Amino acid sequence: MYQDTNKKNSPPPIVFIIALGLIGFGAYKFLPGLLKAQTSNTPTSTSTSTPGTIAPGAIATRISLGNQILVTSQTTADKQAGIEAFGKGDYPVAIQKFQASLKQNRNDPETVIYLNNATASSGSPLKIAVSVPIGSNPNVAQEILRGVAQAQDEINTSGGINGAKLQVEIVNDDNSPEVVREVAKTLTKDPSILAVIGHNASNASLEAAPIYQQEKLVMVTPTSFANNLSGFGSYIFRTVPAISVMAAPLAEYAVKTAGKTNIAICYDSQAPDNISFKDEFVASLTAAGGKLVPTICDFSLPSFNPDNALADAVSKGAQGLMVAPHVDRIDRAISLARINQGKLPLYGSTTMYTFQTLKDGQKSVDGLVLPVPWHPETNPGSRFPENARQRWGGIVNWRTATSFDATQAAIAGLRQSNTREGLQQALRNASFSAAGSSEDVKFLPTGDRAGKPILVQVKPGGNTGYNFVPLR
Structure with a gap:
């Protein structure tokens, strides 16, 4: 549950982490520097529309590969300069500016993702999307983004997926069914998107699932527990156990x-x-x-x-x-x-x-x-909690862990096939397994993850x- 760390009124992402590791799983201690501004519950999207609504043609303001800041509570001058360079296709400058921004604020997952995206732009990357409620619940959104960013960074710095680096497109859906419908339609129409990590709330996931299933795009939700998602379709998965x-x-x-x-x-x-x-x-x-x-x-x-x-x-x-x-x-x-x-x-x-x-x-x-579904103190044999603490400067929660696992599953599947259909077949295979934040990620025939909770x-x-x- 890492939390945002930039605006005065919002709970610091790291504070999140802090308190939580907390929002995700376990409120914990964060380094003082990480406790800087976390956004409150005010909208942090650059979109001019009201959180939970979507104006005609406004979907582009909610999607970014690195060309715009969506989590405005995590803004620095260097990050803004990196965004401008990325938008112009000047990736070397973008990389330099994103790195400089992270030296000031290391627990900003959006910048980590954009840095990796810029680094991957010179080759032939594989691309996935992550859809989170930045406008309506920025702390939860950043908890999820931290897990995705950590998995992306680890695979890209270790050589990529069969040599191809991973790019992640970030989407702000506000947990709004209306917005989610447009997001799902937009993502399915982009042939470069091979999978979607999301959505957060179950009402959002249930709105998107029929579209992804019909258009045959894998969705792996790290946080939606609703029973209706169990066995929903062959392209729908989740990295949390059944409710x-x-x-x-x-x-x-x-x-x-x-x-x-x-x-x-x-x-x-x-x-x-x-x-x-x-x-x-x-x-x-x-x-x-x-x-x-x-x-x-x-x-x-x-x-x-x-x-x-x-x-x-x-x-x-x-x-x-x-x-x-x-x-x-x-x-x-x-x-x-x-x-x-x-x-x-x-x-x-x-x-x-x-x-x-x-x-x-x-x-x-x-x-x-x-x-x-996960807590850092109950996984002494896993390297993930310590790796996360070193990267983000605090203890992360379960949302970060299950989002890491969802991305790890997509990565493992893409190693077997870099097509939408091939990825789906890989994840559906009874022998599929991916290294997770604690236990390996394995999916039941229903698309649910096998596992047990911690009280x-x-x-x-x-x-x-x-x-x-x-x-x-």
């Missing part, structure tokens, strides 16, 4: 370890992944001997009232509260936690693993338990005052 695998351990923990059998749930009816999480949590809760406390608590409703929601849950005998918000509406879950003030133990969906949760939640989220809990510590710590 049922994620939800079951949390329900069992609540009932069998914490002894809380009556659980109320607040979820977001406009977030497919959290609808899936809620459904699977309830099924596992019942199987473990627990009971759902019937309440009406929907974070997506304009009428959502945290005071009323908590009062309703308490009055009906709830012994615990599970929150599952959309990634762009985590503030509503935090408001509910503040009203709760520790009255009911808190449980959460994987979405709650963010820098924002720690920074804004503070004592009100102390004790929150949730599942994640983490918010505890005091770290730069924000709180950390996500693995439950032992």
